[in-house]
Amino acid sequence: MAALSACSSPSWPLSDPISNPNPSPNPNPSPSPNPNSNFLSVPQHDHTDQSQIAEESSSSVEERRTAAEEHEEDENEDEEEEQEEEAPANSINDNLSQSPSFVPSLLHISFNQDHGCFAAGTDHGFRIFNCDPFREIFRRDFDHGxxxxxxxxxxxxxxxxxxxxxxxxxYPLNKVMIWDDHQSRCIGELSFRSEVRAVRLRRDRIIVVLEQKIFVYNFADLKLLHQIETIANPKGLCxxxxxxxxxxxxxxxxxxxxxxxxxxGSKRTKFIMAHDSRIACFALTQDGRLLATASTKGTLVRIFNTVDGTLLQEVRRGADRAEIYSLxxxxxAQWLAVSSDKGTIHVFSLKINSGSPGNDKAHIASDPNLAVQSASSSLSFIRGVLPKYFSSEWSVAQFRLHEASQYIVAFGHQKNTIVVLGMDASFYRCQFDPVTGGEMTQMEYYNFLKPEETS
Structure with missing residues (x-):
């Protein structure tokens, strides 16, 4: 999942509002208030790099999360009246207390798991947006800090x-706050001895990324399941x-x-030497079968089979160095999008399922469905003579933006479209031609912190 954070906060961090790190018992903990449910304040624990954990009971957290998935986006708006009543205690204001022209500073942007929504963290709170159609779903702004x-x-x-x-x-930078927006408050927290670099969520797991460690928790009861040591990871890559x-x-x-x-599932660990340089970015398919990686050099992107570590395909972003922001x-899994500090969004065609022989760098995967097709190049017949640069696979389509901002990219729910988010609060929807390729067509533009600025 792609994410960007401003330099003023830890690279690729997670933000969470913590006004009350140890929530007091609440008789109505579920998304839809239920007087018969209970909220528990669990004794604090110490899991190696953790100093404390305050949480709901396992049944309450699981009940809350499961019930939440049954609600549509619009129901978040239906809670405004209830949230207004809680605002004084939680220092929350659904509407900006500043003048209408006030624009907060953007600290973080990230897509949700299916790329249908995105979240923005600001210096005053956070906002949630729908991608298609584009619209702000809700915002939470805090009165202090x-x-x-x-x-x-x-x-x-x-x-x-x-x-x-x-x-x-x-909230403190070393804490992950679990926020229930139906109650407009935190229902649990995970506390660590160092700053949190990133957080990843699944319906059954919470993954917390520190500088050199990763913790995997069960979502239902926040029980620690696994610890992983890593090389220095300031971006929180996971x-x-x-x-x-x-x-x-x-x-x-x-x-x-x-x-x-x-x-x-199989209790197996696979190590892949993906690049000679440090890893700058990577992305995983929804099913976890394919992995795309880029190094700090930023010229090549490689696609691997995660089961056996086989290199399936290699594509070239460009010849000069670049910082890759997102994959x-x-x-x-037929297309791969790449954004970098060069300001151009690239879309590559993946040949993973074609079944043709692999190129010089690719090997046939053990799974026949992941076999790779050789790189198509008019110069392939003298590949052994000319530098590899000339026989590289290049992007099919491109969309050019300003180099001054950082962008993350995802594929839209409409066919052959991409959605681009910028740390300048820009939202672009573009369409590419899968046959002829070339320059993409801009379909929409918004400044999501200034909705009136559209085109």
Missing amino acids: GGIGVVEMLFRCNILALVGGGPDPQ AVSQVSGALVLVCLGLQKGQVRVEHY AFSSD
Whole structure:
């Protein structure tokens, strides 16, 4: 899942509002108030790098999360009256207390798991948007401080993970706050001895990324299930599969250029030496079968089979160095999108399922469905003579933006479309021609912090 955070907060962090780190018992903990349900304040624990955990009972958290998934987006708006009553206690204001022209500073942007929504963390709170059609679903602004450096959604439900950020963070940078938006308050927290770099959510797991460690928790009761040590990871790089079934988790290994793949279903760990340079970015398909990686050099992107570590395909973004901001697979794994500091969004065609012989760098995967087709190049007949640059696979389509901002990209729900989010609060929807390729067509533009600025 792609995410970007401003430099003023930890790289790729999660933001969360924490006004009350130890929530007091609440007789109505469920998304739809139920006087018969209970909220428990659990004794604090210490899990190695953790100093404390305050949480709901396992049944209450699971009940809350499951019920949330049954609600549509519009129901979040129906809770405004209830949230207004709670506002004084939680220091929350659904409408900006500043003048209408006030625009908060953006600290973080990230897509949800199916790329149908995105979250923005600001120096005053957070906002949630729908991608298609584009619209703001809701916002939460805090009266004092309010900096949110990370907002991690769980599909479209009312449960989010938050981490403080910015010059005046709403919560400590070493805490992950589990936020229930139906109650407009935190229902649990995870506390650590160092800053949280990122958070990833599944319906059954919470993954917290620190500088050199990753913790995997059971969502229902916040029980610690696994700890992983990594090389220095200031960006908080981590990816998890999202389809129901066994979890596949990808993180940095303990060596430069190495990625680690955890297959929890088969209880197997696979290490892949993906690049000679340090890993800058990676992305995982929803089913966890394919992995795309880029190094700090930023010229090549490689696609691997996560089961056996086979290199399936290699594509070239460009010849000069670049910082890769995001990688994204299409839902059918036929396309790969890449954004970088060069300002151009690239879309590559993936030949993973073609069954043709692989190129010089690719090998046939053990799974015949993941066999790779050789790179198509008019110069392939003298590949051994000319430099590899000339026989590289280049992007099919491109969309050019300003180099001054950072962008993340995902594939839209409409066919052959991409959605681009910028740290300048820009929202673009573009369409590419899968046959002729070339320059993409801009379909929509919005400044999501200034909705009146559209084109």
